[in-house]
Amino acid sequence: MTINCKGTLVDLASPKVMGILNITPDSFFDGGKYKNETDILSQVEKMLLDGATFIDVGAYSSRPGAKHISEEEELQRIVPVINLLTQNFPEIIISVDTFRSRIAQETINAGAAIVNDISGGKMDDKMFTTVANLQVPYILMHMLGTPQNMQKNPVYKDVTKEIISFFAAQIHKLHQLKLNDIIIDVGFGFGKTNAHNFEILKNLSLFKSLDTPILAGISRKSMLYKTLDISAQEALNATTSANTIALLNGANILRVHDVKEAVEAVKIVNQIR
Structure with missing residues (x-):
């Protein structure tokens, strides 16, 4: 199970870790933390040294109720950072967190x-046509609604079945456009209640029927810290526990704020596979 990243083949048979770099002022955990070049380069270097295979850069906050920003503002935030990272880390594999084709x-x-x-x-x-023309790996996430309204009243008859059906339909469209590398992300916390989130985590192995790599993005999310009545800042141990469950249930990529701990979880799970 490999994906082609700018000519580099990445084998996902052994799970990989994607480090999060939010360059937004209002993300739920690290908003506003990485504002200048020194802070950005220092954080990315740390994540790469800790074992991240991918760095996911986001310039549009998707936390519940997040402020909507224009395409121009998103572009002005993110392109200079991509340039900065590729200049300083020539071998870096960057993922861009965006829903806009431009x-x-x-x-x-x-x-x-x-x-x-x-x-x-x-x-x-x-x-879809943009990523198909570019022929780049595409992470297809499920979200009910938009970041502005997704948590107002998410309702499903059967959350696992409905998300699998969504993926099947979207994957079919992408296959018709001849896109090769598709990764699915169930979208923990994106239009789901806590009960939905934990049901999906429990049933994550069922998504393997779609025959695509699975990305799990659970890092420090409210499904963890609200369950434990703690803050996002205190949710590292909970994140590692949830990531381990995701790995045991078939996750191929962990998208995380804390790379070192996620890499360790992968190494431990690999020992029993």
């Missing part, structure tokens, strides 16, 4: 290798 196009042109779309193609009808 941002996808511009950032891949600037040196990024993967498009990570929280909307699964639902918020920009040009996204």
Whole structure:
């Protein structure tokens, strides 16, 4: 199970870790933390040294109720960072967290290798044709609604079955466009209650029927810290526990704030496989 990232074949048979770099002022955990070049380079260097295979760069906050920003503002935030990272880390594999086809196009042109779309193609009808034309790995995430309204009242008859059906339909469209590398992300916390999130985590292995790599993005999310009545800052241990469950249930990529601990979880799980 490999994906082609700018000519580098990455084997996902052994799970990989994707480090999160939020360059937004209002992300739920690290918003506003990485504002200047020194802080950005220092954090990315740390994540790479700790064992991250991918760095996921996001310039649009997708936390519940997040402020909507224009395409121009997103572009102005993210392209200089892509340039900065590719200049300083020539071998880096950058994933761009965006639901906009123009941002996808511009950032891949600037040196990024993967498009990570929280909307699964639902918020920009040009996204599928764009990624198919670019022939880059595409992370297809499930979200009910938009970041502005997704947590108001998410309702499902059967959350696992409905998300699998969504993926099957979207994957079919992408296959018709001849896109090779598709990764699915169930979208923990994106239009789901806590009960939904834990049901999906328990049933994650069922998504292997789609025959695509699975990305799990659970890091420090409210499903963990609200369950334990703690803060996001205190949720590292809970994150490691949830990541371990995800790995045991078939996750191929862990998207995390804390790379070292995620890499250790992968190494431990690999010992019993």
